[in-house]
Amino acid sequence: EVQLVQSGAEVKKPGESLKISCKGSGYSFTSYWIGWVRQMPGKGLEWMGIIYPGDSDTRYSPSFQGQVTISADKSISTAYLQWSSLKASDTAMYYCVRRDGSGHYLDYWGQGTLVTVSS
Amino acid sequence: AIQLTQSPSSLSASVGDRVTITCRASQGISSALAWYQQKPGKAPKLLIYDASSLESGVPSRFSGSGSGTDFTLTISSLQPEDFATYYCQQFNNYPRTFGQGTKVEIK
Numbered sequence: 001e002v003q004l005v006q007s008g009a010e011v012k013k014p015g016e017s018l019k020i021s022c023k024g025s026g027y028s029f030t031s032y033w034i035g036w037v038r039q040m041p042g043k044g045l046e047w048m049g050i051i052y053p054g055d056s057d058t059r060y061s062p063s064f065q066g067q068v069t070i071s072a073d074k075s076i077s078t079a080y081l082q083w084s085s086l087k088a089s090d091t092a093m094y095y096c097v098r099r100d101g102s103g104h105y106l107d108y109w110g111q112g113t114l115v116t117v118s119s
Numbered sequence: 120a121i122q123l124t125q126s127p128s129s130l131s132a133s134v135g136d137r138v139t140i141t142c143r144a145s146q147g148i149s150s151a152l153a154w155y156q157q158k159p160g161k162a163p164k165l166l167i168y169d170a171s172s173l174e175s176g177v178p179s180r181f182s183g184s185g186s187g188t189d190f191t192l193t194i195s196s197l198q199p200e201d202f203a204t205y206y207c208q209q210f211n212n213y214p215r216t217f218g219q220g221t222k223v224e225i226k
Contacts, residue, residue, distance in 0.1 A: 035215075037163075045155075045163065045206055047215040061214035062120070095162055103169060104210035105153035109162040 002026040004110035019082035022096030029077035030054040033099035040092045125218035131226040138194040142207035151211035
């Protein structure tokens with residue numbers, strides 16, 4: 001069974017750094033792109049970027065380029081989303097997603113990680 | 120970036136109603152469109168891919184159609200468990216983009 005299990009909720013202060021994780025299981029982790037989707041409170045879905053763990057090829061949405069870093073450690077089947085300096089506007093639910101192998105749609109979603117940034 | 124505009128933004132419907140949601144792309148995207156359903160407090164779930172292909176396990180009352188710039192998601196007979204927010208997403212160009220969502224509420 002394919003599963004994406006994300007790390008737990010985080011409460012941080014503005015200016016702090018953060019790295020959240022997404023562990024894939026039940027499939028060949030290095031053969032599928034893994035992405036991140038943001039959902040701000042009460043708002044819609046925003047595609048942030050995606051990485052191919054096999055060779056670390058990464059694509060970012062221009063809206064998020066330079067604001068976050070997406071990475072993956074294929075030895076432990078885990079993808080990451082990190083911030084070097086959080087802002088209050090980063091408060092949101094973050095979902096990791098798997099991109100289908102042959103298509104480009106998002107066939108599996110993690111349970112979400114709630115990030116709250118508040119002084 | 121390609122913009123996706125869904126209409127309506129929300130709708131009220133009764134159990135058994137036929138419901139149609141549209142998604143319009145700012146430029147042609149062939150059939151590179153998916154539909155997702157999100158219930159409150161839950162992660163979205165894939166319903167339709169490649170504009171009209173039903174994801175495994177999704178009830179047949181859901182269907183998708185369209186190509187190019189105009190797409191529709193139809194629920195043939197609305198069930199209580201279908202009250203949710205629905206999003207379209209294009210995967211023809213980077214960055215991938217989502218529509219703003221359509222909330223389907225109980226009348």
